[in-house]
Amino acid sequence: MKPLLRLIPYLAKYKKTLFLGLLTVVGSNLFTIAQPLFIGNAIDTLKAGLESHQIDTGGLLFYAGLVVGFSLIAGTFTFLTRQTIIVVSRHVEYDLRNDFLSHIQKLPLSFFQNTPTGDLMAHATNDISAVRNSLGPGIMYPTDTLMTFTMVLAVMLYQDWQLTLLALIPLPFVSYAVYYLGKVVHVKFEERQEQYGRLTTRAQENLSGIRVVKAYVREAYEIGLFRSMSWDYLKKNLVLARVQSIMWPLMFLLVGFSLVITLYFGGVRVIEGQLTIGMLTAFFGYLIMLIWPMIAFGWVINILQQGAASMARLAKITDTVPEIRDTEETDQTITTIEGEIEFRNVTFQHKNAQNLTLEGIDLKIPKGATLAIVGYTGSGKSTLVNLIPRLYDVSAGELLIDGVDVKRIPLEILRSNVGYVPQETFLFSDSITENISYGTDNGTEEHVREAAEISQIARDLQDFPMGLHTMLGERGITLSGGQKQRTSIARAIMRKPSILILDDALSAVDTYTEEEILKRLRGVMKDRTSIIISHRISTVKDADQIVVLHEGKVVERGSHDELVERGGIYAELYRKQLLEEELEQL
16 A cells, blocks of 8 residues: 555645545534434334334434435435545546656656556556545545444443444454555455556557558567457456455455344343334344445555555655756856867667667767768667757767757757757647647747758648648658658758758758758858758768767768768768769669
């Protein structure tokens, strides 16, 4: 149950509402507990009337009215209990869900590379719902159970303490059964949730990769694999259901023993004249009132165990401290970035990787200059530029922007001044306008059109049914690869960043479109630091400086002409591309 203690700060926000809820629980119990006494008195009144052959109709109607009236009042208090305590649980669920999303957005890329998306979705849906389900009933029913048990027990002891103690003999066995089965439920529920996460991951991957599944005719294979995983999930659900199904009959069995004990010893007392029939009836009424607390206790333990298991799973995520974050060393006085970038003997190594991704990188990019990076696949080009907005942090060495260690610059300031077009373009299921203006809060339609003109996506607008306001499919599936890249370029330009990074952002466009984009980008890049990664020499040849990465090291640097004349990797790439162009012309 310890994981559920983490919810105390959330509950503290609604302490006034919870206090009112607890008062309604008290009111509901007070007006409920009085009713068996009225029924017992009515039975004794009826018995006396039958013996004297003169039934007190007025007295019976009086007790009947009290029972009806008290029932209505108790029902009203019960309604108010749900309107307070259960509503609070919904508010906590809302806060918990928002905090969960806020936290995972602060986690570094390395976390998402090692955590399946489907698993995170399972946390955000199923686990948070399980916590909420345990929170509302977990507060309301234990409180109601405790108060009912305390009040009813006090009345029963007052009426006949000996009979009460006899009737309560099965209770210790109930407590032990609940304790033992509760632990089993916790383990089985956690296993079920883990399988649910795996199942969700597989479903998410199938939907995201549906084109690959269809292209390779793997529908039957995926259906079979999903069916197998679903069957495992079903089996884990059935195991959990079997454990839960034992708990309820066991509760009723033990409660049945209490009723039998009360009937026998209570009947003896009535025969001996120590109890009236009305008092025994009232006693039975109170004992029945204890049945629900005894059963509710087991049920609440059940859902609390499920909630604790889900909260423990959530805690594994929320306890993950973002490695990349603002710290005490962060200089909050920094509010702008000019754009000078310097790598000083920078080394980077991915977690759990045996080899270095980058080693001994020394680069200086003056403000407003354009740096081009080329190299074979896997040479570390994307990793190098990912260090600038701190998507990764350097393992050794220093990365400076405007002469300041990048770790001292507030993350929000740093990233808001970087326009980044990654290799893998991602567009949202929204309009083209919303996708282009995604990185800014104050962009006008005029600014959107200007960015669209520069990226050359504007020329395709006539083919879209609603122009810039055309809605895109999931991940921009309704656009071609080149259109996606151009939309992403427009999004980066729209921010008017101090540093512009294009990571192979023109690979999917034709050479004519590439030339047009580069021609228009020169005006954009004139006053800002730009870094272009490309496999095409035509894209990078006009850069102020070109560096060649090979196996994580800078092996060549210089202008286009200097590198061609040197006859190294760059020259080899250039010759190959010239040959490819000649073959295409033939």
